[in-house]
Amino acid sequence: MANPRFFKISSQNVVLPDTETPQAAVITVDTDTGKIVDIERGATNHLPQGDVQIIDVGAKFVLPGVVDAHVHLNEPGRTDWEGFRTGTRAAISGGITTVVDMPLNSIPPNTTLENFHVKRASAEGQCWTDVAFWGGVIPGNQKDLKPLIAAGVKGFKCFLIESGVEEFPCVDEHDLRSHLDQLQGEPTVLLFHAELEDPSCSTKEALHLNPTHYETFLSSRPDALEVNAISLITRLQEEYPSLRCHIVHLSSSSALPTIRAARSRGSKLTVETCFHYLCLSAGMIPNGHPEFKCCPPIRDEGNRELLWQALIDGTIDSVVSDHSPCITELKKLDEGDIMGAWGGISSLGLGLSLLWTEGKRRGITINQIISWVSRKTAEHAGLSEVKGSIAVGHDGDLVIWDPEAEFKVSTESLYFKNKLSAYEGMTLYGVVLQTFLRGSLVYDSVKKDFDARGPRGKLL
Template sequence: MEQMDLIVRNGVVVLPTGVEQVDIGIKDGKIKVITSELAASARQEWNAAGQVVMPGMIDVHVHFSEPGREHWEGFSTGSSMMAAGGCTTFFDMPLNGIPSTVNCEALLDKARLGNKKSVVDFGLWGGLVPGNEDDLAPLAKSGVIGFKAFLSTTGNKEFEAVDEMTLLSGMKQIAKLGKVLALHAESAAITNWLKAEKEQAGCVSADDYLATRPILAEVEAVERALYYAEITGCALHFVHISSEAAVGKIEDAKSRGMNVTVETCAHYLLFNHDALRERGSIAKCAPPLREASEQKKLIELVAAGKFDMLTSDHSPCPYDMKDPKDFNLFQAWGGISGGQFTLLAALELSQTNHIPLEQIARMTASAPAERFDLADRKGKIAVGMDADLAIIDLDTPFTVTEDNYYAKHKQSLYMGHTFPSSIVGTIVRGKVVVQDGRVLENEGIGKNGQWQKPEGTQLVDLMG
């Protein structure tokens, strides 16, 4: 047999067909062979005895803010963080960079930065905002994963929420383009009205913040978007859903044959509203962390397979934006920093709630790849696929500290949390980028990431 570039030996491997102890032979960035006791030699070997080998995570929801706000988080620090968490591909959201990714010029500028700086592979979302409907087709042809829009106020002047007419016309075009629209689904009318009432009364506590973003606001927005999708034929992906009632609406839509998927985030599963009460703005996000009773329901829904995928919604900022001088919880930045910990959180849930590893692999890898047209190369451990692997020690706990968190800003809701498992290795297209839990990109291996476009997309010639 020909020499391999890398062989991962003796691991317990999570395959599409089940969990088996096999060796994985890797050549030219692809999985060449999967078999027991592989006889071939290799330039490099990884002894995975006592370790679990999973498909590298695909996190479809992160916010890196480059260009324009790299001091919040950029491709270099952000991708190192993702690699440390066993993530081999992430999808960057379009809103926090300057400019936002709402036209082809911005898309290609961001792609060039990612190719230059990212440690792992990445996809790029395009935006749907008022006034950019003519940009949707060129963005789709140029390789966006899909489009993102907000039904609630964004707090970002570069990326405004859609009005109803923009939403409907955009959905009609996105349907024709064969793309998916990702939605932040909270009712702007409800949340803005409740917020104004609270602030006018001087009520700005954690409980007041939760009251301004009730489950009803999420359910109303989800239901309205589903009605619009029925009219336009648009495929939808609901991001960071935080309530059982909203999942129920989405389940009903799926039962009617609608093309819709749903994610939740690790922080909704590991934490609840008590964290906001106790730790303040570091635990602020939108939708908010729910009460413990709702958190329990979300975990049960994950165990029952009602969520298609798990994501981080990594949304960092400089800490002075979390803790402004004239402190008002409503004015503090709303976002959780924690992209490194989604796969670890999923594994914690697997152990505490008896969720099979195959189900975790589906939510964190194969389902994202299938939904966003990367399944020809990503999302599972199989011959011919990209050699994207996360190597895990299920029995060695990992406690989050400033020293082992690779994000630019170390303040995180996860700080001090102990996961029951550790990520010991990450391999991206056959290249080891994390070894013994340490990101190697600062030790001379260079950047490794490549822009991943859906199958069949071509770049638009912007010079023409």
């Protein structure tokens, strides 16, 4: 039958938003609109015939598409680091159907309406996933914020410590207050890279130590930087209570008491962590291997356990990749110079498998994982009406997934541009078999095949 309007996916294991375990169900998608129009729960042995395409995946799982709310695609300006076409292609291979692009490290950064138009124009027609955008808060761009909100950015990111790129400087408390005055009462969120130096705590204290030792880098980004920053953020929130603030890539468990105290006072504070903080620890990292460098850093095993506990109890809301690639030369692999290398871990396409592999050891269910990487991230980015859940009226973003299959991470298995990853050589469990974007099959891992029609993602 040629191009039927509707197709149905039947599975014994569908991850639905209101259940604790996968359920048998049949999902109907209208291919004209790309929307889910019906979910029939229960027995799946009475599928209708007629003008409908039917896909029965048996015991394989059906998941909602992942929403990765923290990705650096770097285009335009640093497209040799990553780009919309390569980054979103890697994402779709891992079941990610929506990414939210960070306002740096592209040139120009997404800090003005003009720059936003440049970024959107560079993304047009290149995206394998749907793509939304964060804007940026930097000194002096207060008047740009409301026009960016009106143009569709989902929120704004700022740094309380130098970002590493000169075109995106950090803000201090004085800057923040003038930006907060603009954002108060607006339907948006302010995201913080939460590290803050003070006279007693500086990133420069370790500069005299061996730059190839991971411990040197770790000592240069102590827990106190995150505690300082989050203390400032929660204090400011009491003055601007209507605005939601969000901590990106929390790495330090030492900040959890401050977060819990703010939440207990009713602060609108949300928190994410990353796959690398949950799946790696400092004791695993050999000296001379800059591929493990990220800011804030991967900390010790005890810290990792406390992050997992905070994720399970809801103190941490969501998990993202913070895919932050660069060209190989900037990683200084030949020198093993961790201190001098670009900080960022590439993982687009691996997140579901990473979290499932680590989570299984802890009794974590796939429903919990999907809550952290799809439902909560969609809510955070203001996309929960159409993304993040298998629900009637949502986009038909669906992932067919085999929880028992395994693979070894190799450069051949990576689709992002610069094929360097801290996970190379690891054996992971859980394989994306197929990814559907708004009802269209866009990736098939068995055939190693992407949609022959090319990228079909929308700019949200």
